[in-house]
Each structure stands twice: as C-alpha cells, then as structure tokens.
Amino acid sequence: MRDVSIIGVGQTPVGEHWDRSLRELGVEAVRSALADAGLERPQALFAGNMLSGVLCNQENLATLLADFAGFPGVEAIKIEAACASGAAVVRAAQWAVASGAHDLVVAVGIEKMTDLGIDGITAGLATAADADYEAAHGISFTALNALLMRLYMERYGYSRADFAPFVVTAHENGVHNPQAMFRETVTVDDFLNSPMVADPISILDSSPVCDGAAAVVLCPSEQARSFTDRPIKILASATATDTIGLGPRKDPLWFEAAYQSAQRAYRQAGLQPGDIDFFELHDAFTIVSAMSLEAAGFAERGQGVRFALECNIHRHGKLPISTQGGLKARGHPVGASGTYQIVEAVNQLRGQGGANQVEDCRLGMTQSIGGMASVAVTHILGL
Amino acid sequence: MRDVSIIGVGQTPVGEHWDRSLRELGVEAVRSALADAGLERPQALFAGNMLSGVLCNQENLATLLADFAGFPGVEAIKIEAACASGAAVVRAAQWAVASGAHDLVVAVGIEKMTDLGIDGITAGLATAADADYEAAHGISFTALNALLMRLYMERYGYSRADFAPFVVTAHENGVHNPQAMFRETVTVDDFLNSPMVADPISILDSSPVCDGAAAVVLCPSEQARSFTDRPIKILASATATDTIGLGPRKDPLWFEAAYQSAQRAYRQAGLQPGDIDFFELHDAFTIVSAMSLEAAGFAERGQGVRFALECNIHRHGKLPISTQGGLKARGHPVGASGTYQIVEAVNQLRGQGGANQVEDCRLGMTQSIGGMASVAVTHILGL
Numbered sequence: 001m002r003d004v005s006i007i008g009v010g011q012t013p014v015g016e017h018w019d020r021s022l023r024e025l026g027v028e029a030v031r032s033a034l035a036d037a038g039l040e041r042p043q044a045l046f047a048g049n050m051l052s053g054v055l056c057n058q059e060n061l062a063t064l065l066a067d068f069a070g071f072p073g074v075e076a077i078k079i080e081a082a083c084a085s086g087a088a089v090v091r092a093a094q095w096a097v098a099s100g101a102h103d104l105v106v107a108v109g110i111e112k113m114t115d116l117g118i119d120g121i122t123a124g125l126a127t128a129a130d131a132d133y134e135a136a137h138g139i140s141f142t143a144l145n146a147l148l149m150r151l152y153m154e155r156y157g158y159s160r161a162d163f164a165p166f167v168v169t170a171h172e173n174g175v176h177n178p179q180a181m182f183r184e185t186v187t188v189d190d191f192l193n194s195p196m197v198a199d200p201i202s203i204l205d206s207s208p209v210c211d212g213a214a215a216v217v218l219c220p221s222e223q224a225r226s227f228t229d230r231p232i233k234i235l236a237s238a239t240a241t242d243t244i245g246l247g248p249r250k251d252p253l254w255f256e257a258a259y260q261s262a263q264r265a266y267r268q269a270g271l272q273p274g275d276i277d278f279f280e281l282h283d284a285f286t287i288v289s290a291m292s293l294e295a296a297g298f299a300e301r302g303q304g305v306r307f308a309l310e311c312n313i314h315r316h317g318k319l320p321i322s323t324q325g326g327l328k329a330r331g332h333p334v335g336a337s338g339t340y341q342i343v344e345a346v347n348q349l350r351g352q353g354g355a356n357q358v359e360d361c362r363l364g365m366t367q368s369i370g371g372m373a374s375v376a377v378t379h380i381l382g383l
Numbered sequence: 384m385r386d387v388s389i390i391g392v393g394q395t396p397v398g399e400h401w402d403r404s405l406r407e408l409g410v411e412a413v414r415s416a417l418a419d420a421g422l423e424r425p426q427a428l429f430a431g432n433m434l435s436g437v438l439c440n441q442e443n444l445a446t447l448l449a450d451f452a453g454f455p456g457v458e459a460i461k462i463e464a465a466c467a468s469g470a471a472v473v474r475a476a477q478w479a480v481a482s483g484a485h486d487l488v489v490a491v492g493i494e495k496m497t498d499l500g501i502d503g504i505t506a507g508l509a510t511a512a513d514a515d516y517e518a519a520h521g522i523s524f525t526a527l528n529a530l531l532m533r534l535y536m537e538r539y540g541y542s543r544a545d546f547a548p549f550v551v552t553a554h555e556n557g558v559h560n561p562q563a564m565f566r567e568t569v570t571v572d573d574f575l576n577s578p579m580v581a582d583p584i585s586i587l588d589s590s591p592v593c594d595g596a597a598a599v600v601l602c603p604s605e606q607a608r609s610f611t612d613r614p615i616k617i618l619a620s621a622t623a624t625d626t627i628g629l630g631p632r633k634d635p636l637w638f639e640a641a642y643q644s645a646q647r648a649y650r651q652a653g654l655q656p657g658d659i660d661f662f663e664l665h666d667a668f669t670i671v672s673a674m675s676l677e678a679a680g681f682a683e684r685g686q687g688v689r690f691a692l693e694c695n696i697h698r699h700g701k702l703p704i705s706t707q708g709g710l711k712a713r714g715h716p717v718g719a720s721g722t723y724q725i726v727e728a729v730n731q732l733r734g735q736g737g738a739n740q741v742e743d744c745r746l747g748m749t750q751s752i753g754g755m756a757s758v759a760v761t762h763i764l765g766l
Contacts, residue, residue: 001482001483001484002482021515023515044622050442051436051442053434053436053437053463053507053510054436054437054442056514057506057509057510057514057518058510058514059433059434059437059463059465059510059511060463060464060465060510060511060512060627060753060754060757060758061463062463062464062624062758063464063465063624063625063627063753063754063757063758064513064627066624067624067625067626067627067628067757072624072625072626072639073623073624073625073639073640073643074623074624075621075622075623075624076464076622076624076758077462077463077464077471077474077475077622078462078463078464079460079461079462079463079475080436080442080443080444080445080460080461080462080463081443081445081446081459081460081461082442082443082446088460091460092460092462092475092478094482095475095478095479095481095482095484096478098478098482098483098484099384099385099477099478099481099482100384100481101384101478101481101620123440124436126440127436127440127441127442127443128442128443129443130447131439131440131441132404132406135440238458239427239458239459239460240456240457240458241445241446241449241450241454241455241456241457241458241459242446242450242455242456243450243455244443244446244447244450245450256455256456257456260456370443370446371443371446374443374446374450375443375445375446375459
C-alpha cells in the first residue's frame with residue numbers, strides 16, 4: 001500500500017447559492033484545489049454527494065463535473081454514504097492512489113440543497129434513514145436527534161443550556177472564516193431563546209441547509225514534494241457502520257460506528273486520542289457533537305457536554321473542535337461537509353488557519369457521520 | 384498493487400419483483416455470493432446503484448444492506464456511475480483490495496425500478512443525462528438513442544431489420560438462463576412488428592425496466608485458492624468518461640468513453656481485441672450494441688451491425704456476446720447490470736455457463752455504459 005498525501009485543497013463559500021448551479025460549485029472547488037496543487041488536470045475525479053439525484057435531478061454527477069471542469073476522458077465516479085459522503089469520497093480516492101491505479105486524483109464533496117423547498121429537503125435528508133421502517137412513518141432527522149438529546153439530558157442530568165458551548169464556540173470560529181455561512185457570534189441567551197424545531201432541539205442546536213463544494217488533490221506521498229513543500233499525510237482513514245435505524249440499538253446513546261471508525265483510525269496511525277491536536281467533528285446537532293466526543297475517545301460516556309462546559313473545545317483549549325465554524329456555523333451542505341472538514345484540517349496543519357489557527361498542531365482528526373450515526377468516516381492527518 | 388481475484392458470485396432472478404424490497408434483493412445476492420465463496424462475513428460491502436434515492440427514497444444504501452445482511456460494523460459505501468454503477472462498484476472494490484485496505488470485499492450491484500410508475504422511472508433514468516441542458520427539455524434516453532440509431536442507419540446504409548440479430552441472439556441466450564427476465568425466443572418478424580417507442584427504436588430494440596441484484600466477492604489473488612479452486616483473475620479494469628451531453632461531441636456516432644476504457648483495459652492486460660473469447664456488452668438498445676462493438680475494437684466504424692449480421696455474435700461465433708441474454712433478455716436493472724455482466728463472465732470462465740457455455744473460453748470482457756455513453760467501465764477477466 002502506497003502512502004498517500006494531500007497536495008491541494010479548495011472550497012467554495014458555503015451558503016444559499018441561488019446564483020450558482022450544482023456544476024458551477026463543483027467545478028469551482030475542483031479548479032481551486034488543482035490550482036493549489038499547481039496541477040492542470042487530474043487522472044480521476046471522484047465526487048462525494050448524497051442528494052444530487054433527489055434534489056437536483058442529476059445522477060451521473062461525477063461525469064458531469066469531469067466534463068464541465070474540462071477533463072475529457074478522465075475516470076469519474078460518485079460516492080454516497082449519506083452525510084458522510086464527503087469523507088467517504090476522500091477515502092475512496094485514497095484507495096485509488098494507494099493501489100497504484102492512479103497517481104493524481106481530485107476528490108470533491110458537493111451538495112446543492114436549496115433548489116428545493118424545505119419539505120423536499122427534509123424528505124431528501126430522510127433518505128439516509130430506513131425508508132421502509134423509519135422515514136415512512138414521517139420522522140425527520142431533527143426529530144430523531146431530538147429523541148437522543150432528550151434521553152441524554154434525562155440520563156446524564158443536563159439542561160438545554162449545558163449544550164450552549166458547542167454553538168457559541170462554533171459561531172466564534174465562524175466569524176473568522178471567510179467561507180463560513182454564519183459569521184456572527186451567538187450568545188448563550190441567543191441559544192436559549194432561539195425557536196424550537198423539535199423539542200429540545202432549537203434552530204440554534206441545528207446546522208443549516210445550504211450549498212457548497214470542497215475538494216482535495218491526492219497523490220502518492222513519495223511524489224508529494226514535487227508538487228508542494230507542505231504536503232499533508234493521510235495517516236489513517238477508516239469507515240464503520242451501525243444499524244441504519246435507531247430502534248434496534250442496544251443503547252441509542254452510543255455511536256458504535258463512530259467509535260469503531262475512530263478506533264480503527266487510531267490503530268492504523270499508532271496513535272491515541274491524547275495525541276490529537278484538534279478535532280473537526282460532525283456538529284450537525286449539538287447532541288451529535290457531545291456523542292462524537294465520547295465515541296472518538298475524548299470524553300467518557302455522558303461527559304461530552306461536560307467536556308465542552310469545561311472550555312476544552314475552544315481554540316486554546318485541550319481539544320479545539322469545529323475550528324472554522326464546523327457544520328453549525330461554516331454550514332452543512334451534507335455530502336460536502338466531510339470534505340470541508342478535511343480541507344480545514346489541511347489548512348490548520350499547514351499553518352493557514354488564519355485567525356483561527358491552532359498553535360503547534362501536528363495531528364488533526366476529522367470525523368464525518370451519516371444518517372443516525374449509522375455510518376462514520378474518520379481521518380487522521382499529519383505533517 | 385496487489386492482484387485481485389473474484390472468489391464468489393451470486394445473483395437474484397431479474398424481473399418485476401413486486402413481492403421483494405430493495406434490501407431483500409440486495410441481501411439475497413450478497414449472501415449468495417458469500418456462500419459461493421464459502422465466507423460468512425466480508426470486511427466491507429460496496430453497493431453499486433444509480434436510483435435508490437430517486438425511485439425508492441433510500442440513500443445510505445450500503446449501510447442499509449450491510450445492516451440487513453447481518454454485518455454490523457463493516458465498512459459500507461455506495462458507488463454511482465449512472466447505468467455503469469454495477470461495474471464501477473467492482474472497480475472500487477478492487478482498489479480497496481489492491482491497496483491493502485481490505486482483504487475480503489463484497490460488491491453488489493442493485494436496482495429496484497418497478498416501485499414507481501413508468502413516468503417516474505423515465506424521469507429517474509433521465510438523471511443520467513445533463514439535468515439542466517438535456518433532461519430539462521424533456522428528452523428521454525430512448526429518444527436520445529433513437530437519434531443515434533436514425534443517424535447510424537442514414538450514414539452507414541442499414542435498415543431496421545439489420546439490427547435484428549442483436550435481439551434474436553439475446554433472446555435465444557435468455558431462454559437457457561434461469562435468472563433471465565425474458566426466456567422466450569424472438570423472430571425477425573416479431574422484431575419488425577414490435578410497437579415503436581421512439582422511431583426507429585421499437586419495444587424490442589430496448590432492454591426492459593426491472594429489478595435485480597448481483598454480487599461478487601473479491602480478495603487478493605494470492606489468497607484466492609484458499610477459498611476456491613476456480614478463482615477468476617481481474618486482468619484489467621478501466622473507466623473513462625465523455626461529455627455528459629450528446630450535443631457537444633464531434634461525432635455522435637462514436638463512443639469515445641467506451642473506446643478509451645477498452646483501450647486502457649487492453650493495455651493493462653497486455654491484450655488485443657482478437658484475444659478476447661466473449662464479450663458481455665451493454666445492449667441497452669440495439670444501437671448501443673452496434674456502437675459498443677466498434678468502440679471496443681471488435682468491428683470497424685459503421686460495421687458493428689454488419690458484424691452481427693455475419694453471425695459473429697452467436698455462442699459459436701467469432702465473438703459471443705450477451706451470453707446469458709444480456710441487458711435485452713436477462714434484463715437491465717440499471718445499477719445492477721454491470722455486476723450481472725461480471726457474474727456471467729465469471730460463470731463462463733468457470734465452465735458454469737450451462738446450455739450457453741462458451742467453449743474453450745479463457746478471457747472474457749465486460750463493458751458497462753452509463754448515460755449516453757458518457758461513462759464506460761471495462762473489465763477483462765481470465766483464468
């Protein structure tokens with residue numbers, strides 16, 4: 001297996017891009033990542049995406065992007081793993097490079113959600129649940145996560161206010177990220193007074209519906225320095241799954257797929273949670289942040305919220321998270337978010353984190369979660 | 384790069400499975416392939432599928448299948464490359480094994496098309512075209528292929544009757560395939576008198592809308608003989624793309640992606656068209672069969688139809704094609720067809736082709752095509 005490095009990254013701003021189509025967003029991110037790597041043309045283009053068929057009437061998405069990016073002939077495929085598609089595509093691109101099938105692959109995570117009304121989007125997102133046994137009953141992902149948050153508060157004795165640090169920190173970081181959708185701070189009072197969506201989940205517990213695309217260029221590590229003097233190594237990459245439905249789990253308050261995926265990544269890299277300098281986690285809802293911290297080994301069971309309350313997640317804390325605003329403030333274009341996390345981790349490791357730069361960081365971890373944590377993809381990146 | 388072999392294959396019958404759900408079809412094919420390999424559990428499950436989101440409200444498909452097949456924890460992702468998804472998924476699984484990421488991967492191609500009415504299916508299939516510049520105008524894939532067939536007949540001087548051998552041969556082969564959707568012969572008269580869909584394409588030029596799933600198990604070639612005494616080697620695997628739209632092509636009567644993908648496969652395997660013993664081609668429409676024979680190097684430009692008229696494509700001909708009925712008679716559950724082709728090629732190479740066994744075959748080629756041949760995936764398999 002050849003070691004694989006990231007030699008270029010690119011991203012579009014995240015937001016409601018009424019004036020830009022699916023293909024335009026994808027091509028912008030791809031070209032930006034290639035320019036960053038000093039490359040004109042990759043050998044293959046992989047697209048990570050969840051909902052282009054359902055929301056934009058467009059499958060064959062990777063072919064479309066390869067065509068409009070101007071790469072006639074290149075190999076192109078789409079990877080789908082629900083909201084973890086943007087991380088799964090980087091993992092698939094890594095196999096293609098590690099196996100020797102290709103030397104230069106661009107992986108782009110992309111989602112255009114706003115072309116449909118909110119009912120259509122909610123139904124689209126529900127395709128990540130079990131269509132026959134969950135979604136058919138009308139439960140949305142916000143409602144599913146609300147069940148978890150209520151149970152978590154009951155079992156571990158937290159109030160809604162205890163979840164505020166996740167939101168306040170994400171928005172603080174978003175302010176300094178020019179690509180973020182929300183660049184304003186949020187106070188604890190704002191959080192507590194924000195409109196309820198599915199009790200106890202309010203609008204400010206939730207990441208936004210939005211559009212965006214992010215891309216990375218991969219090559220064998222042994223060739224990386226001919227493209228850049230700051231290649232970032234993929235030290236670990238691991239995916240795991242759980243039951244697709246929330247119902248059959250022994251303990252709904254445990255993200256087994258996120259745990260397994262993190263454990264596999266630690267083993268691959270020969271590292272432990274304490275070695276990680278920052279963590280781009282999947283803060284789709286505040287409850288997901290808390291449970292991700294636990295599943296990835298940074299907090300004990302039931303202590304994810306306490307970990308945040310004790311100021312560990314700030315930029316100068318023990319484990320900075322969502323360093324460029326996370327899904328909450330940067331935004332959550334679902335199939336793209338996993339790639340955004342990796343782009344942001346690369347920027348941190350390169351020392352290009354701007355006002356949100358994590359000091360002395362050498363090892364960053366990203367974890368992207370799909371469905372009700374039924375699939376999770378973890379990467380560990382390093383210098 | 385580790386060499387990769389196929390150690391197990393499985394398939395469901397192809398047809399209108401009103402009594403079986405998406406997950407049931409997938410699990411049946413996966414379990415059948417694993418049983419064939421003597422395995423209980425793979426390390427990863429990859430699903431090739433085009434339309435589960437659009438037609439069945441189900442994304443996160445690979446997680447669903449891993450869950451219901453009884454493999455908690457395994458890695459799972461879905462691969463989409465329009466109607467070539469079923470071949471692209473085998474290619475992706477091959478990278479995962481070749482790279483060393485996994486030793487045992489099951490790749491399942493799956494499609495459940497019949498849960499929606501025909502208008503919904505036609506619209507779903509049109510997501511493989513350019514949504515903004517082709518499908519938005521209402522043109523269907525049958526109509527796009529009718530344009531090609533008309534032009535082909537005009538330019539090269541063929542009549543509709545000249546396309547009959549593709550249909551007659553496919554149905555002859557389908558009769559002996561217990562998994563085929565259509566197991567009855569078709570005469571030239573039947574073909575000529577069949578109802579027109581989009582002139583000059585009639586119902587018998589076209590492959591049917593249907594459901595099905597097929598699966599293969601892959602492992603490193605060096606381990607293959609510990610599972611089976613008849614492993615089949617993947618000698619080549621290559622994908623190429625063309626413009627997604629038919630409009631921008633220099634010559635619409637040339638499948639450049641199919642050509643490039645075949646050329647890359649020949650180079651990888653160190654082979655030429657004359658070395659291939661049989662060819663599972665993408666006979667979604669008769670015109671696609673003709674143009675695939677030309678793109679893959681078996682016939683000169685404009686001679687694909689003549690090649691069939693000269694009886695080369697029969698089981699005892701120079702190049703048997705669609706040996707188990709092809710997309711036309713076995714059926715074309717779109718995202719599954721590429722995997723069916725590979726399963727059928729494996730069976731031929733093992734000598735398990737039944738009444739349709741190709742004699743003395745040692746090298747088989749499969750080619751799966753997506754969209755208006757905007758993406759093509761070619762495999763060469765051998766003993």
